[in-house]
Amino acid sequence: MYSDPANKTSSRFDGLLADNTVLSALMVISPVIMCSDTLRNAEALIYAFSAITFISVILCSFVPRKLPYAVKVIIYAAIAALVYIPVKSLAQVTYPGIVSRVGIYFPLLAVNSLIVFRGESLFYGVKKARMITSLTFYILGFDAVMLVTAVIRELFTYGTFNSHMVDVSPTVSGLGMPFGGFILLGLMCGVYRKVRSALRPASDAEERKEGSDVSGN
Amino acid sequence: MHFIDIKNNNNERHSWIDMMLTLLTLEVMSFFYNGLHSAALAAVCLISSLAAEAVCLRLMKRSFTADDLPVSTDALITALMLPAVFDYAPACIACIFAVVAAKSVFGGRNNMIFSPAAAAYCFLYTSWKGQILLFQQPHDTAGVFETPETLVNSASHVFNTSGKFAYSGFELLMGNFPGPAGAVSILLLLIASVILIARKDISAGAFTGTVIGVAVMSAISPCSDSFVSSFILTLCNNMMLFAALFIISDRRIAPKRAYYAFFYGFFITVFAYVITVTTAKENAVVIVSVLFTPVSLGLKNLEKKIELAVREDLSPGASGMEVKADVQ
Numbered sequence: 001m002y003s004d005p006a007n008k009t010s011s012r013f014d015g016l017l018a019d020n021t022v023l024s025a026l027m028v029i030s031p032v033i034m035c036s037d038t039l040r041n042a043e044a045l046i047y048a049f050s051a052i053t054f055i056s057v058i059l060c061s062f063v064p065r066k067l068p069y070a071v072k073v074i075i076y077a078a079i080a081a082l083v084y085i086p087v088k089s090l091a092q093v094t095y096p097g098i099v100s101r102v103g104i105y106f107p108l109l110a111v112n113s114l115i116v117f118r119g120e121s122l123f124y125g126v127k128k129a130r131m132i133t134s135l136t137f138y139i140l141g142f143d144a145v146m147l148v149t150a151v152i153r154e155l156f157t158y159g160t161f162n163s164h165m166v167d168v169s170p171t172v173s174g175l176g177m178p179f180g181g182f183i184l185l186g187l188m189c190g191v192y193r194k195v196r197s198a199l200r201p202a203s204d205a206e207e208r209k210e211g212s213d214v215s216g217n
Numbered sequence: 218m219h220f221i222d223i224k225n226n227n228n229e230r231h232s233w234i235d236m237m238l239t240l241l242t243l244e245v246m247s248f249f250y251n252g253l254h255s256a257a258l259a260a261v262c263l264i265s266s267l268a269a270e271a272v273c274l275r276l277m278k279r280s281f282t283a284d285d286l287p288v289s290t291d292a293l294i295t296a297l298m299l300p301a302v303f304d305y306a307p308a309c310i311a312c313i314f315a316v317v318a319a320k321s322v323f324g325g326r327n328n329m330i331f332s333p334a335a336a337a338y339c340f341l342y343t344s345w346k347g348q349i350l351l352f353q354q355p356h357d358t359a360g361v362f363e364t365p366e367t368l369v370n371s372a373s374h375v376f377n378t379s380g381k382f383a384y385s386g387f388e389l390l391m392g393n394f395p396g397p398a399g400a401v402s403i404l405l406l407l408i409a410s411v412i413l414i415a416r417k418d419i420s421a422g423a424f425t426g427t428v429i430g431v432a433v434m435s436a437i438s439p440c441s442d443s444f445v446s447s448f449i450l451t452l453c454n455n456m457m458l459f460a461a462l463f464i465i466s467d468r469r470i471a472p473k474r475a476y477y478a479f480f481y482g483f484f485i486t487v488f489a490y491v492i493t494v495t496t497a498k499e500n501a502v503v504i505v506s507v508l509f510t511p512v513s514l515g516l517k518n519l520e521k522k523i524e525l526a527v528r529e530d531l532s533p534g535a536s537g538m539e540v541k542a543d544v545q
Contacts, residue, residue: 170306174344
Protein backbone atom coordinates (compact mmCIF):
# COMPACT_ATOMS: atom_id res chain seq x y z
CA MET A 1 0.00 0.00 0.00
CA TYR A 2 2.09 2.87 -1.23
CA SER A 3 0.98 6.45 -0.86
CA ASP A 4 0.56 8.22 -4.12
CA PRO A 5 2.28 11.65 -4.14
CA ALA A 6 -0.11 12.94 -6.74
CA ASN A 7 -2.98 12.13 -4.42
CA LYS A 8 -3.84 15.21 -2.36
CA THR A 9 -4.73 13.14 0.70
CA SER A 10 -1.21 11.70 0.91
CA SER A 11 1.14 13.79 2.97
CA ARG A 12 4.70 14.73 2.12
CA PHE A 13 5.60 13.50 5.63
CA ASP A 14 4.34 9.95 4.93
CA GLY A 15 7.84 8.62 4.42
CA LEU A 16 8.66 9.11 8.09
CA LEU A 17 5.86 7.04 9.58
CA ALA A 18 2.78 6.25 7.49
CA ASP A 19 4.73 4.82 4.55
CA ASN A 20 8.07 4.08 6.19
CA THR A 21 10.69 2.76 3.77
CA VAL A 22 11.70 -0.16 5.98
CA LEU A 23 8.74 -0.93 8.23
CA SER A 24 5.94 -0.42 5.74
CA ALA A 25 7.41 -1.15 2.33
CA LEU A 26 10.09 -3.59 3.64
CA MET A 27 12.70 -1.98 1.40
CA VAL A 28 16.44 -1.77 2.15
CA ILE A 29 16.06 -4.30 4.95
CA SER A 30 19.28 -6.23 4.34
CA PRO A 31 21.64 -3.53 5.74
CA VAL A 32 19.32 -3.06 8.70
CA ILE A 33 19.36 -6.78 9.47
CA MET A 34 22.99 -7.51 8.73
CA CYS A 35 24.89 -4.39 9.76
CA SER A 36 22.91 -2.40 12.29
CA ASP A 37 24.37 -4.12 15.32
CA THR A 38 26.24 -1.03 16.53
CA LEU A 39 25.49 2.68 16.47
CA ARG A 40 28.79 3.33 14.68
CA ASN A 41 27.80 1.00 11.83
CA ALA A 42 24.38 2.61 11.71
CA GLU A 43 25.88 6.10 11.47
CA ALA A 44 28.01 5.07 8.49
CA LEU A 45 25.07 3.43 6.74
CA ILE A 46 22.78 6.35 7.47
CA TYR A 47 25.33 8.74 6.01
CA ALA A 48 25.79 6.59 2.91
CA PHE A 49 22.09 5.92 2.36
CA SER A 50 21.09 9.54 2.92
CA ALA A 51 23.80 10.99 0.69
CA ILE A 52 23.46 8.47 -2.14
CA THR A 53 19.67 8.47 -2.17
CA PHE A 54 19.21 12.22 -1.87
CA ILE A 55 21.73 13.17 -4.56
CA SER A 56 20.78 10.31 -6.87
CA VAL A 57 17.04 10.97 -6.74
CA ILE A 58 17.58 14.70 -7.37
CA LEU A 59 19.81 13.90 -10.37
CA CYS A 60 17.49 11.16 -11.61
CA SER A 61 14.54 13.56 -11.60
CA PHE A 62 16.15 15.29 -14.60
CA VAL A 63 16.08 12.11 -16.68
CA PRO A 64 13.44 12.58 -19.44
CA ARG A 65 10.23 10.79 -18.47
CA LYS A 66 9.48 9.87 -22.06
CA LEU A 67 12.29 7.32 -22.17
CA PRO A 68 11.31 3.63 -21.93
CA TYR A 69 11.09 2.38 -18.35
CA ALA A 70 13.89 -0.18 -18.77
CA VAL A 71 16.27 2.49 -20.07
CA LYS A 72 15.36 4.83 -17.23
CA VAL A 73 16.08 2.15 -14.62
CA ILE A 74 19.52 1.57 -16.15
CA ILE A 75 20.22 5.31 -16.10
CA TYR A 76 19.05 5.57 -12.46
CA ALA A 77 21.38 2.72 -11.48
CA ALA A 78 24.28 4.32 -13.36
CA ILE A 79 23.71 7.69 -11.67
CA ALA A 80 23.51 6.03 -8.23
CA ALA A 81 26.74 4.13 -8.96
CA LEU A 82 28.50 7.36 -9.90
CA VAL A 83 27.27 9.09 -6.74
CA TYR A 84 28.45 6.09 -4.70
CA ILE A 85 32.14 6.68 -5.61
CA PRO A 86 32.70 10.01 -3.78
CA VAL A 87 30.36 8.98 -0.96
CA LYS A 88 32.45 5.88 -0.31
CA SER A 89 35.72 7.84 -0.46
CA LEU A 90 34.40 10.25 2.16
CA ALA A 91 33.07 7.38 4.29
CA GLN A 92 36.50 5.74 4.35
CA VAL A 93 37.88 8.95 5.86
CA THR A 94 34.97 9.69 8.20
CA TYR A 95 34.28 6.13 9.34
CA PRO A 96 37.60 4.28 9.04
CA GLY A 97 37.18 0.51 9.25
CA ILE A 98 33.40 0.60 9.08
CA VAL A 99 33.16 0.43 5.27
CA SER A 100 35.19 -2.77 5.12
CA ARG A 101 33.27 -4.19 8.09
CA VAL A 102 29.91 -3.50 6.47
CA GLY A 103 31.19 -5.19 3.30
CA ILE A 104 28.86 -5.81 0.39
CA TYR A 105 25.95 -4.04 2.10
CA PHE A 106 27.66 -0.67 1.63
CA PRO A 107 27.72 -0.74 -2.20
CA LEU A 108 24.27 -2.35 -2.18
CA LEU A 109 22.89 0.91 -0.80
CA ALA A 110 23.66 2.52 -4.15
CA VAL A 111 21.06 0.42 -5.91
CA ASN A 112 18.35 0.61 -3.28
CA SER A 113 14.72 0.35 -4.34
CA LEU A 114 13.94 3.96 -3.40
CA ILE A 115 16.20 5.21 -6.20
CA VAL A 116 15.79 2.54 -8.81
CA PHE A 117 12.13 1.54 -8.63
CA ARG A 118 9.99 3.60 -6.28
CA GLY A 119 11.46 6.97 -7.23
CA GLU A 120 9.41 6.77 -10.42
CA SER A 121 6.09 6.53 -8.59
CA LEU A 122 6.91 8.59 -5.51
CA PHE A 123 9.01 11.55 -6.56
CA TYR A 124 9.29 12.24 -10.27
CA GLY A 125 5.64 13.09 -10.93
CA VAL A 126 5.46 16.04 -8.52
CA LYS A 127 6.93 19.51 -8.22
CA LYS A 128 10.58 19.76 -7.18
CA ALA A 129 9.89 21.39 -3.80
CA ARG A 130 7.40 18.68 -2.82
CA MET A 131 9.72 16.03 -4.17
CA ILE A 132 12.62 17.24 -2.01
CA THR A 133 10.48 17.42 1.13
CA SER A 134 8.95 14.02 0.51
CA LEU A 135 12.34 12.49 -0.31
CA THR A 136 13.84 13.95 2.86
CA PHE A 137 11.15 12.34 4.99
CA TYR A 138 11.51 8.99 3.26
CA ILE A 139 15.24 9.12 4.00
CA LEU A 140 14.58 10.19 7.59
CA GLY A 141 12.20 7.24 7.93
CA PHE A 142 15.00 4.84 7.02
CA ASP A 143 17.45 6.68 9.27
CA ALA A 144 15.11 6.51 12.24
CA VAL A 145 14.58 2.75 11.88
CA MET A 146 18.31 2.21 11.44
CA LEU A 147 19.09 4.23 14.57
CA VAL A 148 16.46 2.56 16.73
CA THR A 149 17.51 -0.92 15.59
CA ALA A 150 21.19 -0.16 16.15
CA VAL A 151 20.62 1.29 19.63
CA ILE A 152 18.53 -1.69 20.74
CA ARG A 153 20.92 -4.24 19.28
CA GLU A 154 24.10 -2.61 20.58
CA LEU A 155 22.60 -2.13 24.01
CA PHE A 156 21.41 -5.70 24.43
CA THR A 157 24.15 -7.45 22.44
CA TYR A 158 27.29 -5.79 23.72
CA GLY A 159 25.97 -3.85 26.72
CA THR A 160 27.25 -0.60 25.22
CA PHE A 161 25.78 2.62 23.85
CA ASN A 162 27.88 4.17 21.10
CA SER A 163 30.84 2.12 22.38
CA HIS A 164 30.38 3.35 25.97
CA MET A 165 29.74 0.70 28.60
CA VAL A 166 26.20 0.63 29.97
CA ASP A 167 25.12 -1.60 32.83
CA VAL A 168 22.88 -4.00 30.90
CA SER A 169 22.63 -7.55 32.15
CA PRO A 170 22.22 -10.11 30.76
CA THR A 171 23.37 -9.30 27.23
CA VAL A 172 21.95 -11.37 24.39
CA SER A 173 24.71 -11.97 21.84
CA GLY A 174 22.26 -13.64 19.44
CA LEU A 175 20.62 -10.26 18.89
CA GLY A 176 23.77 -9.08 17.14
CA MET A 177 23.59 -11.92 14.65
CA PRO A 178 21.59 -11.77 11.42
CA PHE A 179 18.81 -13.95 12.81
CA GLY A 180 18.52 -11.60 15.79
CA GLY A 181 18.25 -8.63 13.45
CA PHE A 182 15.60 -10.45 11.44
CA ILE A 183 13.51 -11.20 14.49
CA LEU A 184 13.88 -7.70 15.92
CA LEU A 185 12.91 -6.10 12.62
CA GLY A 186 9.95 -8.47 12.32
CA LEU A 187 8.74 -7.53 15.77
CA MET A 188 9.25 -3.82 15.01
CA CYS A 189 7.20 -4.21 11.80
CA GLY A 190 4.43 -5.89 13.81
CA VAL A 191 4.39 -3.14 16.43
CA TYR A 192 4.55 -0.46 13.70
CA ARG A 193 1.54 -1.90 11.87
CA LYS A 194 -0.39 -2.19 15.11
CA VAL A 195 0.36 1.44 15.99
CA ARG A 196 -0.43 2.60 12.48
CA SER A 197 -3.76 0.80 12.37
CA ALA A 198 -4.61 2.18 15.82
CA LEU A 199 -3.83 5.72 14.66
CA ARG A 200 -5.81 5.51 11.43
CA PRO A 201 -8.12 2.50 11.58
CA ALA A 202 -10.59 3.78 8.96
CA SER A 203 -8.07 4.30 6.18
CA ASP A 204 -6.37 0.97 6.93
CA ALA A 205 -9.68 -0.84 6.78
CA GLU A 206 -10.32 0.77 3.41
CA GLU A 207 -6.87 -0.31 2.21
CA ARG A 208 -7.52 -3.87 3.35
CA LYS A 209 -10.87 -3.84 1.60
CA GLU A 210 -9.28 -2.57 -1.59
CA GLY A 211 -6.58 -5.22 -1.30
CA SER A 212 -9.13 -7.99 -0.88
CA ASP A 213 -11.12 -6.64 -3.82
CA VAL A 214 -8.02 -6.74 -5.99
CA SER A 215 -7.05 -10.24 -4.88
CA GLY A 216 -10.61 -11.35 -5.30
CA ASN A 217 -10.57 -10.28 -8.91
CA MET B 218 -20.68 -22.02 11.40
CA HIS B 219 -17.67 -23.05 13.48
CA PHE B 220 -17.77 -26.45 15.19
CA ILE B 221 -15.46 -27.38 18.03
CA ASP B 222 -13.76 -30.72 17.50
CA ILE B 223 -14.34 -32.11 21.00
CA LYS B 224 -12.68 -35.46 20.31
CA ASN B 225 -9.55 -33.81 18.96
CA ASN B 226 -9.46 -31.34 21.86
CA ASN B 227 -9.77 -34.18 24.38
CA ASN B 228 -6.96 -36.06 22.66
CA GLU B 229 -4.75 -32.97 22.81
CA ARG B 230 -5.46 -32.54 26.50
CA HIS B 231 -4.75 -36.19 27.25
CA SER B 232 -1.51 -35.89 25.29
CA TRP B 233 -0.61 -32.86 27.36
CA ILE B 234 -1.17 -34.80 30.59
CA ASP B 235 0.96 -37.71 29.34
CA MET B 236 3.74 -35.40 28.22
CA MET B 237 3.69 -33.52 31.50
CA LEU B 238 3.89 -36.75 33.49
CA THR B 239 6.93 -37.95 31.57
CA LEU B 240 8.60 -34.53 31.73
CA LEU B 241 7.93 -34.18 35.45
CA THR B 242 9.47 -37.64 35.99
CA LEU B 243 12.58 -36.47 34.17
CA GLU B 244 12.54 -33.31 36.27
CA VAL B 245 12.39 -35.38 39.48
CA MET B 246 15.38 -37.39 38.28
CA SER B 247 17.23 -34.17 37.53
CA PHE B 248 16.38 -32.87 41.00
CA PHE B 249 17.78 -36.08 42.49
CA TYR B 250 21.09 -35.69 40.61
CA ASN B 251 21.49 -31.91 40.50
CA GLY B 252 19.62 -30.44 43.42
CA LEU B 253 17.10 -27.69 43.93
CA HIS B 254 18.54 -25.39 41.27
CA SER B 255 17.21 -27.72 38.60
CA ALA B 256 13.66 -27.59 39.99
CA ALA B 257 13.87 -23.80 40.39
CA LEU B 258 15.04 -23.47 36.77
CA ALA B 259 12.05 -25.50 35.59
CA ALA B 260 9.74 -23.30 37.66
CA VAL B 261 11.25 -20.14 36.17
CA CYS B 262 10.78 -21.51 32.64
CA LEU B 263 7.23 -22.56 33.42
CA ILE B 264 6.19 -19.24 34.93
CA SER B 265 7.82 -17.10 32.23
CA SER B 266 6.29 -19.21 29.43
CA LEU B 267 2.82 -19.13 30.93
CA ALA B 268 3.07 -15.37 31.51
CA ALA B 269 4.31 -14.75 27.96
CA GLU B 270 1.56 -16.97 26.54
CA ALA B 271 -1.10 -15.15 28.55
CA VAL B 272 0.16 -11.76 27.34
CA CYS B 273 0.36 -12.92 23.71
CA LEU B 274 -3.15 -14.40 23.84
CA ARG B 275 -4.39 -11.17 25.36
CA LEU B 276 -2.79 -9.18 22.53
CA MET B 277 -4.45 -11.54 20.03
CA LYS B 278 -7.77 -10.96 21.84
CA ARG B 279 -8.08 -14.59 22.87
CA SER B 280 -8.55 -16.07 26.32
CA PHE B 281 -6.26 -18.58 27.98
CA THR B 282 -7.96 -21.98 27.91
CA ALA B 283 -6.96 -25.56 28.69
CA ASP B 284 -5.95 -25.95 25.04
CA ASP B 285 -3.15 -23.45 25.62
CA LEU B 286 -1.59 -25.52 28.38
CA PRO B 287 0.93 -27.28 26.05
CA VAL B 288 3.02 -24.13 26.49
CA SER B 289 3.98 -25.67 29.84
CA THR B 290 5.37 -28.78 28.14
CA ASP B 291 7.49 -26.56 25.90
CA ALA B 292 8.77 -24.74 28.98
CA LEU B 293 9.69 -28.01 30.71
CA ILE B 294 11.35 -29.37 27.57
CA THR B 295 13.43 -26.18 27.38
CA ALA B 296 14.40 -26.47 31.04
CA LEU B 297 15.37 -30.12 30.65
CA MET B 298 17.65 -29.35 27.70
CA LEU B 299 19.66 -26.87 29.77
CA PRO B 300 22.38 -27.50 32.32
CA ALA B 301 20.74 -27.86 35.72
CA VAL B 302 22.73 -24.88 37.05
CA PHE B 303 21.94 -22.59 34.13
CA ASP B 304 21.24 -18.94 35.04
CA TYR B 305 17.60 -18.02 35.50
CA ALA B 306 17.59 -14.78 33.49
CA PRO B 307 18.73 -16.25 30.13
CA ALA B 308 16.34 -19.19 30.60
CA CYS B 309 13.50 -16.76 31.24
CA ILE B 310 14.43 -14.71 28.14
CA ALA B 311 14.62 -17.87 26.03
CA CYS B 312 11.18 -19.03 27.15
CA ILE B 313 9.68 -15.64 26.34
CA PHE B 314 11.47 -15.74 22.98
CA ALA B 315 10.03 -19.20 22.31
CA VAL B 316 6.47 -18.11 23.03
CA VAL B 317 6.64 -14.73 21.29
CA ALA B 318 9.01 -15.16 18.35
CA ALA B 319 8.70 -18.89 17.66
CA LYS B 320 5.01 -19.40 18.30
CA SER B 321 2.73 -16.39 18.67
CA VAL B 322 3.99 -14.39 15.69
CA PHE B 323 3.04 -17.33 13.46
CA GLY B 324 -0.51 -17.37 14.81
CA GLY B 325 -0.20 -19.38 18.03
CA ARG B 326 -0.71 -23.04 18.78
CA ASN B 327 -2.64 -23.84 15.59
CA ASN B 328 0.02 -22.51 13.25
CA MET B 329 3.29 -23.60 14.75
CA ILE B 330 6.09 -24.18 12.28
CA PHE B 331 8.82 -25.30 14.64
CA SER B 332 9.14 -26.54 18.17
CA PRO B 333 9.26 -23.53 20.53
CA ALA B 334 11.59 -25.45 22.84
CA ALA B 335 14.02 -26.15 19.99
CA ALA B 336 13.89 -22.49 18.96
CA ALA B 337 14.57 -21.44 22.55
CA TYR B 338 17.54 -23.82 22.70
CA CYS B 339 18.98 -22.47 19.43
CA PHE B 340 18.56 -18.96 20.77
CA LEU B 341 20.46 -19.85 23.93
CA TYR B 342 23.03 -21.82 21.94
CA THR B 343 23.90 -18.74 19.90
CA SER B 344 23.71 -16.23 22.74
CA TRP B 345 25.06 -18.10 25.78
CA LYS B 346 27.16 -20.82 24.18
CA GLY B 347 29.82 -20.72 26.87
CA GLN B 348 27.28 -21.35 29.60
CA ILE B 349 24.89 -23.74 27.91
CA LEU B 350 27.55 -26.37 27.29
CA LEU B 351 29.00 -26.52 30.81
CA PHE B 352 27.51 -28.96 33.29
CA GLN B 353 28.00 -30.05 36.87
CA GLN B 354 28.92 -33.59 37.79
CA PRO B 355 25.97 -35.76 38.88
CA HIS B 356 25.34 -35.61 42.65
CA ASP B 357 27.22 -32.28 42.80
CA THR B 358 23.98 -30.67 43.92
CA ALA B 359 23.34 -26.94 43.91
CA GLY B 360 20.82 -24.87 45.89
CA VAL B 361 18.44 -22.34 44.36
CA PHE B 362 21.03 -19.55 44.28
CA GLU B 363 24.17 -21.66 44.30
CA THR B 364 26.54 -22.62 41.50
CA PRO B 365 28.95 -25.56 41.77
CA GLU B 366 32.61 -24.57 41.84
CA THR B 367 33.60 -26.90 39.05
CA LEU B 368 31.70 -27.19 35.82
CA VAL B 369 32.76 -29.70 33.19
CA ASN B 370 32.12 -30.46 29.55
CA SER B 371 29.38 -32.96 28.85
CA ALA B 372 30.03 -36.63 28.17
CA SER B 373 28.70 -35.90 24.64
CA HIS B 374 31.50 -33.37 24.08
CA VAL B 375 34.12 -35.93 25.09
CA PHE B 376 32.45 -38.55 22.89
CA ASN B 377 32.26 -36.18 19.91
CA THR B 378 35.89 -35.16 20.14
CA SER B 379 37.51 -38.45 21.14
CA GLY B 380 34.97 -41.19 20.31
CA LYS B 381 35.29 -42.42 23.92
CA PHE B 382 32.62 -42.76 26.58
CA ALA B 383 34.05 -43.32 30.05
CA TYR B 384 30.86 -44.50 31.76
CA SER B 385 29.43 -47.98 32.24
CA GLY B 386 26.21 -49.22 30.69
CA PHE B 387 24.42 -48.94 34.04
CA GLU B 388 25.58 -45.35 34.52
CA LEU B 389 24.44 -44.59 30.99
CA LEU B 390 20.97 -45.97 31.65
CA MET B 391 20.63 -44.18 34.97
CA GLY B 392 21.92 -40.87 33.60
CA ASN B 393 24.90 -40.79 35.93
CA PHE B 394 27.08 -38.68 33.62
CA PRO B 395 27.37 -34.93 32.95
CA GLY B 396 24.90 -33.54 30.45
CA PRO B 397 21.63 -31.64 30.03
CA ALA B 398 19.26 -31.99 32.98
CA GLY B 399 16.68 -34.21 31.32
CA ALA B 400 18.48 -35.66 28.34
CA VAL B 401 20.81 -37.94 30.30
CA SER B 402 18.19 -40.15 31.96
CA ILE B 403 18.24 -42.75 29.21
CA LEU B 404 16.19 -45.41 30.98
CA LEU B 405 13.43 -42.95 31.74
CA LEU B 406 13.51 -41.67 28.17
CA LEU B 407 13.16 -45.22 26.84
CA ILE B 408 10.20 -45.89 29.11
CA ALA B 409 8.69 -42.53 28.18
CA SER B 410 9.08 -43.31 24.48
CA VAL B 411 7.20 -46.61 24.87
CA ILE B 412 4.39 -44.92 26.82
CA LEU B 413 4.08 -41.91 24.53
CA ILE B 414 4.10 -44.00 21.35
CA ALA B 415 1.58 -46.48 22.81
CA ARG B 416 -0.73 -43.63 23.78
CA LYS B 417 -0.19 -41.92 20.41
CA ASP B 418 1.04 -38.73 22.05
CA ILE B 419 4.03 -38.44 19.73
CA SER B 420 4.57 -39.24 16.07
CA ALA B 421 5.65 -42.88 15.97
CA GLY B 422 6.80 -42.43 12.36
CA ALA B 423 9.14 -39.57 13.20
CA PHE B 424 10.51 -41.39 16.24
CA THR B 425 11.13 -44.57 14.25
CA GLY B 426 12.72 -42.55 11.45
CA THR B 427 15.09 -40.95 13.94
CA VAL B 428 16.13 -44.26 15.47
CA ILE B 429 16.52 -45.93 12.06
CA GLY B 430 18.52 -42.92 10.87
CA VAL B 431 20.95 -43.37 13.75
CA ALA B 432 21.20 -47.09 12.99
CA VAL B 433 21.85 -46.52 9.28
CA MET B 434 24.48 -43.87 9.89
CA SER B 435 26.13 -45.98 12.59
CA ALA B 436 26.35 -48.84 10.09
CA ILE B 437 27.72 -46.65 7.31
CA SER B 438 30.13 -44.58 9.37
CA PRO B 439 30.43 -45.78 12.99
CA CYS B 440 31.78 -43.16 15.37
CA SER B 441 32.84 -45.77 17.90
CA ASP B 442 34.49 -49.22 17.91
CA SER B 443 31.55 -51.19 16.57
CA PHE B 444 28.14 -50.68 15.02
CA VAL B 445 26.32 -51.55 18.27
CA SER B 446 28.34 -49.22 20.50
CA SER B 447 28.16 -46.46 17.87
CA PHE B 448 24.37 -46.87 17.66
CA ILE B 449 23.85 -46.86 21.42
CA LEU B 450 26.23 -44.02 22.17
CA THR B 451 24.97 -41.87 19.32
CA LEU B 452 21.38 -42.37 20.46
CA CYS B 453 22.21 -41.61 24.08
CA ASN B 454 24.53 -38.65 23.53
CA ASN B 455 23.98 -35.18 22.07
CA MET B 456 20.36 -35.22 23.29
CA MET B 457 19.49 -37.49 20.37
CA LEU B 458 16.95 -39.63 22.24
CA PHE B 459 15.48 -36.65 24.06
CA ALA B 460 15.13 -34.67 20.82
CA ALA B 461 13.69 -37.72 19.04
CA LEU B 462 11.03 -37.97 21.71
CA PHE B 463 10.06 -34.39 22.48
CA ILE B 464 11.16 -32.29 19.49
CA ILE B 465 11.27 -34.31 16.26
CA SER B 466 8.23 -36.44 17.14
CA ASP B 467 6.17 -33.48 18.31
CA ARG B 468 2.76 -34.08 16.69
CA ARG B 469 2.24 -30.35 16.24
CA ILE B 470 5.31 -30.11 14.01
CA ALA B 471 5.94 -33.50 12.39
CA PRO B 472 3.94 -34.55 9.30
CA LYS B 473 0.74 -36.40 10.20
CA ARG B 474 1.23 -39.49 8.07
CA ALA B 475 3.69 -41.99 9.50
CA TYR B 476 5.28 -42.48 6.07
CA TYR B 477 6.25 -38.80 5.70
CA ALA B 478 7.03 -38.43 9.39
CA PHE B 479 9.46 -41.33 9.10
CA PHE B 480 11.48 -39.58 6.39
CA TYR B 481 11.25 -36.29 8.26
CA GLY B 482 12.85 -37.90 11.33
CA PHE B 483 15.26 -39.92 9.22
CA PHE B 484 16.71 -36.95 7.34
CA ILE B 485 17.01 -34.82 10.46
CA THR B 486 19.04 -37.58 12.08
CA VAL B 487 21.22 -38.14 9.03
CA PHE B 488 22.08 -34.43 8.80
CA ALA B 489 22.64 -34.16 12.55
CA TYR B 490 24.88 -37.24 12.49
CA VAL B 491 26.97 -35.87 9.64
CA ILE B 492 27.32 -32.49 11.38
CA THR B 493 28.27 -34.14 14.67
CA VAL B 494 30.84 -36.44 13.07
CA THR B 495 32.41 -33.77 10.86
CA THR B 496 32.34 -30.75 13.18
CA ALA B 497 31.91 -32.34 16.66
CA LYS B 498 29.11 -29.83 17.25
CA GLU B 499 27.26 -30.72 20.40
CA ASN B 500 23.49 -31.32 20.31
CA ALA B 501 23.36 -30.64 16.56
CA VAL B 502 20.07 -32.54 16.29
CA VAL B 503 18.17 -29.67 17.96
CA ILE B 504 19.57 -27.11 15.55
CA VAL B 505 18.93 -29.37 12.56
CA SER B 506 15.33 -29.93 13.65
CA VAL B 507 14.78 -26.16 13.52
CA LEU B 508 16.53 -25.90 10.15
CA PHE B 509 14.28 -28.68 8.80
CA THR B 510 11.19 -26.55 9.23
CA PRO B 511 10.77 -26.06 5.45
CA VAL B 512 10.87 -29.84 4.97
CA SER B 513 8.13 -30.33 7.53
CA LEU B 514 6.04 -27.54 5.99
CA GLY B 515 6.56 -29.00 2.50
CA LEU B 516 5.49 -32.47 3.63
CA LYS B 517 2.44 -31.07 5.44
CA ASN B 518 1.48 -29.17 2.30
CA LEU B 519 1.82 -32.38 0.31
CA GLU B 520 -0.39 -34.17 2.85
CA LYS B 521 -3.04 -31.48 2.48
CA LYS B 522 -3.00 -31.82 -1.30
CA ILE B 523 -3.34 -35.60 -1.05
CA GLU B 524 -6.17 -35.20 1.46
CA LEU B 525 -7.90 -32.78 -0.89
CA ALA B 526 -7.50 -35.13 -3.84
CA VAL B 527 -8.85 -38.07 -1.83
CA ARG B 528 -11.87 -36.06 -0.73
CA GLU B 529 -12.55 -34.97 -4.26
CA ASP B 530 -12.42 -38.59 -5.37
CA LEU B 531 -14.74 -39.69 -2.57
CA SER B 532 -17.30 -36.94 -3.10
CA PRO B 533 -17.55 -36.29 -6.85
CA GLY B 534 -20.80 -34.35 -6.34
CA ALA B 535 -19.24 -31.75 -4.08
CA SER B 536 -17.93 -28.62 -5.70
CA GLY B 537 -14.23 -27.93 -5.58
CA MET B 538 -14.66 -24.74 -3.60
CA GLU B 539 -16.56 -26.49 -0.79
CA VAL B 540 -13.93 -29.18 -0.45
CA LYS B 541 -11.15 -26.60 -0.41
CA ALA B 542 -12.87 -24.57 2.30
CA ASP B 543 -13.44 -27.72 4.33
CA VAL B 544 -9.79 -28.70 4.23
CA GLN B 545 -8.66 -25.22 5.16
